[in-house]
Amino acid sequence: MNQFYTATKSIVIILSLCILSIFYSACNKSRDNDYNPAEVSHFGFDSFPKFKEYAFYIDNFGNQIYNKDSFPFQSDVDSLFPSITTLSTNDKITIDGEAWKDKGIRDWSTGGPFELVNHSEDGTYTKTYQVYVNIHQVDPDSMRSKEIAGQYPAYEGQQKLLQVGDYLHCFYINSQDKSLVHYQSGDAMQWSAAAAARGLEGEILVASLCAYQDSFYVINKSGAMFASSDFIQWNKASQAYKVIDLHGELRGRKHLSNNALIGIVEASDGTWHFARYEQSWTLGDVVPADFPISEYASVQSTTVTDVDFIVITTGLTRDSAYAQSTWSSMDGLYWARISNNESNDLLLRGACMFYYDSNLYLLGGANENGAYKELYISENHGINWKLAESRKQLKAITTPLTNAQIISDENYIYVFGGNEGSDKKIWQAWLNRMLFKQK
Numbered sequence: 001m002n003q004f005y006t007a008t009k010s011i012v013i014i015l016s017l018c019i020l021s022i023f024y025s026a027c028n029k030s031r032d033n034d035y036n037p038a039e040v041s042h043f044g045f046d047s048f049p050k051f052k053e054y055a056f057y058i059d060n061f062g063n064q065i066y067n068k069d070s071f072p073f074q075s076d077v078d079s080l081f082p083s084i085t086t087l088s089t090n091d092k093i094t095i096d097g098e099a100w101k102d103k104g105i106r107d108w109s110t111g112g113p114f115e116l117v118n119h120s121e122d123g124t125y126t127k128t129y130q131v132y133v134n135i136h137q138v139d140p141d142s143m144r145s146k147e148i149a150g151q152y153p154a155y156e157g158q159q160k161l162l163q164v165g166d167y168l169h170c171f172y173i174n175s176q177d178k179s180l181v182h183y184q185s186g187d188a189m190q191w192s193a194a195a196a197a198r199g200l201e202g203e204i205l206v207a208s209l210c211a212y213q214d215s216f217y218v219i220n221k222s223g224a225m226f227a228s229s230d231f232i233q234w235n236k237a238s239q240a241y242k243v244i245d246l247h248g249e250l251r252g253r254k255h256l257s258n259n260a261l262i263g264i265v266e267a268s269d270g271t272w273h274f275a276r277y278e279q280s281w282t283l284g285d286v287v288p289a290d291f292p293i294s295e296y297a298s299v300q301s302t303t304v305t306d307v308d309f310i311v312i313t314t315g316l317t318r319d320s321a322y323a324q325s326t327w328s329s330m331d332g333l334y335w336a337r338i339s340n341n342e343s344n345d346l347l348l349r350g351a352c353m354f355y356y357d358s359n360l361y362l363l364g365g366a367n368e369n370g371a372y373k374e375l376y377i378s379e380n381h382g383i384n385w386k387l388a389e390s391r392k393q394l395k396a397i398t399t400p401l402t403n404a405q406i407i408s409d410e411n412y413i414y415v416f417g418g419n420e421g422s423d424k425k426i427w428q429a430w431l432n433r434m435l436f437k438q439k
Helices: 002-034
Strands: 041-044 056-059 064-067 084-088 093-095 114-121 126-130 143-147 159-163 167-172 182-186 205-212 215-220 225-228 242-249 260-266 274-278 281-286 298-300 306-314 325-329 336-340 352-356 359-367 370-378 405-408 413-416 427-432
Touching: 041 056, 041 114, 041 126, 041 413, 056 167, 114 260, 159 205, 159 405, 167 205, 205 260, 215 242, 242 306, 298 352, 298 359
Parallel strands: 064 126, 205 242
Antiparallel strands: 041 084, 056 064, 093 114, 114 126, 143 427, 159 167, 167 182, 205 215, 215 225, 242 260, 260 274, 274 281, 298 306, 306 325, 325 336, 352 359, 359 370, 405 413, 413 427
């Protein structure tokens, strides 16, 4: 009985091992048969220098091939042959039903989709992709502009626009009682009059209004400086010098200097000096006779090493002559003349300047020959200026602009007012490529 049981048990074990062996063999065979890839591993136009740097993304789950970065506007793609690499080696590929051959020229100008089918090496499997050749449909370097809804306050003379947190603040001087008028907006569309300012004295120079630390500063024509934390209550700041102008705040360099308010003051001997204010004024170089004092264009920005600087150009000098140079400073004490404005077209007052797309732009302004709406560009931070080409002009602005204010960000440019306040308009402008999104 025990012998029969032992023999039966042995037969069962042997049969089990045979079954497992057959199953294992079948699994291996199945895996061997399944592993016949038909995927494409590379697609591009490598033989064409103009396009070889554009990578094509291969989506094996979505079965698509496309270039995330579109080819340049008006690219000629009607006679190109693609470079294709696959995981199979038989090169049995069709594009829109036609056999693909190395250096087979095709017209890709429709953009697609083009159907690309690749066969596995043994011909058992196929992989089908939809190929898209993306080309910019608009000129990426053209500037577009439009007037946007909303009505800007009808200011008088010069204005000053400050962005503080989520709010915009527009200031100008009432021509009747010489008071500081203040409007504010949270969306640039609806503007409301703020409470009247208190504590200011004399004829306020609204162009000097600026922020420093957690306060705001402005000067009057007599050289007194006033400070406020809310634009309503102003207090005269004690200082040893007559203040001629304020340029704004420069952040200090890490471990080297503190934040400071930058301006121009008059020393006791009557000379004008560049200066910086922390708790008191520190004097720098004597102000050159041809430095802009009023109605100039200025902008603040940051270098690639995160150092603040200010650029000033155009405007009028101390003697009311047109300033002929562009100036820049990183500390407010010493200013470098970075260029002479070679063109008489840049002898202007009331122009406005802004940074956008790593370039400096100058818009509008006026002189004895009239007012202008043209846009100038400097591609080297103010060293050289030239009239921006037609495709970059702000065509929505159809009348000359003086004393407009501009705020720009990574994508958009916003132009507020102009023509000494007679234009209660707001314009928006942008370069096409700033809004292109990767697919």
